[in-house]
Amino acid sequence: MIKAVTGTKDILPDEIPAWKLVEKTIERIFHNFNYKEIRTPVFEETSLFARGIGEETDIVGKEMYSFTDRSENNITLKPEMTASVVRAFIEHSLGKQQSLNKLYYVSPMFRQERPQAGRLRQFHQFGAEALGSTSVYLDVEMIQMAFEILKELGLKDLNVKINSLGTPESRNAYKEKLRKFLIDKKNKLSEDSRKRFDKNILRIFDSKDENDKKIMKDAPLLLDHLDSESKESFEIVKETLKLSGIPFEVDPYLVRGLDYYTKTTFEIISGKVGSQNALCGGGRYDLLAEHLEGEPTPGVGFAAGIERILLACENEKSLKSPEENIDLFITRLDDELSQKVFEIALNFRRKNLSVDCDYLDRSLKAQMREANKLKAKYVLFIGGDEYKSGMANLKNMESGEQKLVQIDKLDEVLLSQK
Template identity: 65%
Template sequence: MIKAITGTRDILPQDIPKWKYLENIVNGIFSKFNYKEIRTPIFEETALFARSIGETTDIVSKEMYSFIDRGGTSVTLKPEMTAAVVRALIEHSLEKKQSLNKFFYISPMFRQERPQAGRFRQFHQFGAEVLGSNDPLLDAEIIIMAYDILSSLGLKKIVVKINSLGVPESREKYKLILAEYLKKYHDKLSAQSKKRFDSNILRIFDSKENQDQKIMEHAPLLIEHLDDESLEHFEKVKVALLGANIPFEIDAKLVRGLDYYTHTTFEIVSRSVGSQSALCGGGRYNLLVKELGGGDIPGIGFAAGMERILLACENEKSFSVKEEEIDIYIVTLEKELIQKAYQFAVNLRRSGLIVDLDYLSRSVKAQMREANKASAKFVIFFGGNELNQKEIVMKDMKTGVQVNIKFDDVDKIIFTIKGR
């Protein structure tokens, strides 16, 4: 039997309603903040991601679905969206048509990691990107939208964590200070963290090893070594968040893995999912557009994992979607009438009702069971004596009440059913 590729999965009809519910909330909130949807191709030139995310990051160095196409170009299924949005901005000179661009997206992403709870190889993200302003109000706006979406879904066990990475110059200075501090403890670091010492020293803060955590407790923090401008920026973000009633924690250890971040970074984590607890994450990237060959355009954005969010929603039972109903199920009383019943059904559908009927020549009892299973609001019995009288019998499945209706009057009942 051929099965879905490892780390991918089907979203079956029974699961679609909750996905649509989520998508509706996402669309609604983004549009209230006047963000415009953007859709980019599912794959891009590999170089785009390598240059933006960073050659040495895990995503680029070992998680990308890359292949050489028949023209000899190395292409990659998108592992994240920011690079693609920035590429589109530059390619279409969007910043010249409008100096501030606010985008949002909902799209599948691909990363070849080992699957586990809340992590897949094809997964779905929604997110937003703002290009063209360094205003800290936008940093806050991004966080507010992410928070509002999650709380609109009814999620309670979430925590907003924010931090500032400052500008590269102060960060590089700080890295030297941190390295100086860690040299004293280098022998006591875990093997993992010894590697991080050389590759990405900031990540040692993330270590789950006890020995590392002990050492890092007293380590100098980046936030204490920010330049004045970065501190001021960060302050304004905090004030805006407080004004919007967003509960947040400052997590000086919050270091994000993508190379392009500057200033604000944030994450919203859930306490009701497994160890992959980050529901969304993002930050400011003031240097990325220039790095990709565009103008000196600051940006900020975030991405949220939809599978993780739905997992959290399920665990918290944070919302429920009502089952999908159909308006009318047509029960055909004599099998040879199926053609006429079918025509009748098509007409009702063209009038705007959701209608179904039996295609398996089943008994009336079986058809009724089917109508019930399909959550039909009404059943129309088609055939018998009533057909000779140019009537059908209509049954309200909730109350059980049945009425006879003349063919000529069917239009009227359509109107009343639509209103329900």
């Protein structure tokens, strides 16, 4: 049997209502904040991600779905959206038509990792990017939108973490300080952390090794070494978040894995989804546009994982997606009437009623069971003596009431009761 490729999943009809509800919520909240949707291709030239996300990151280093196509182009299925959005922004000179662009997206993403709870090889993210302003209020707006969407979906067990990475200059100066602090302790660190020492020294703060933790307790903190501008904007972020009524905690160890972040970074964690618990993450990236050879353009954004959110909703039992039902099920008492039933069905379908009927030549009883299963509001019985006089029984499935109606007057009867 051919099965879906490892790490990919079918979304079956039963699960669609939950997805639709999430998608509707996303669209509503982004509209409230006046963000416009953007759609970009699922694949891009590999170099876009290599340069945009950073050669040293795990995403680029070992997780990309890359291949060469028949014309020898290096292609990669998008592992995240920010680089693509910024590429489109530059390519179409969106910044020249409008000084601030507030964009959002919902799209599948691809990363070749070992699947586990809350991690797939094809997964879905939604997110937003605001390009063209350094205003910290946009930083806060990202958190507000993400938080609002999660709250609307009924999630409660949430933890908002924020941090500031400062400007690249202050961060590099700080990294140097940290390197000096660690250099003589390096051989006492765990193997993983020793690797991080060269690759991404800030990541050593994430180590779960007890001894590493002990060493890092006395390490200098990035937050204490911010440039004055980053420090000030971080203060405003915190104050504004407070005013927004969004509970948060400052996590000086929150280091996002993508190279392009500057200043504000944040993450929203769920306590209900296992070990891949980041529902959403984001931050400011003021230098990305020029990295990609565009006009220098400040930006902020975030991305959230739909599968993880759905997992959290399931575990918190927070999602009440509406029941699916149909307006009318038409049964047939005599087999010869199939065509008539089909004709009546089309008539109502054209009038925007949701209508179904039997296609399996089943007994009336079976048809009724089907109607019940589909939660039909009404059942129409076509056939018998009453049909000969142009009549049919119409049954209200909830009350059980049934009345004889004239078939050619069904329109007004049904449409008025809808």
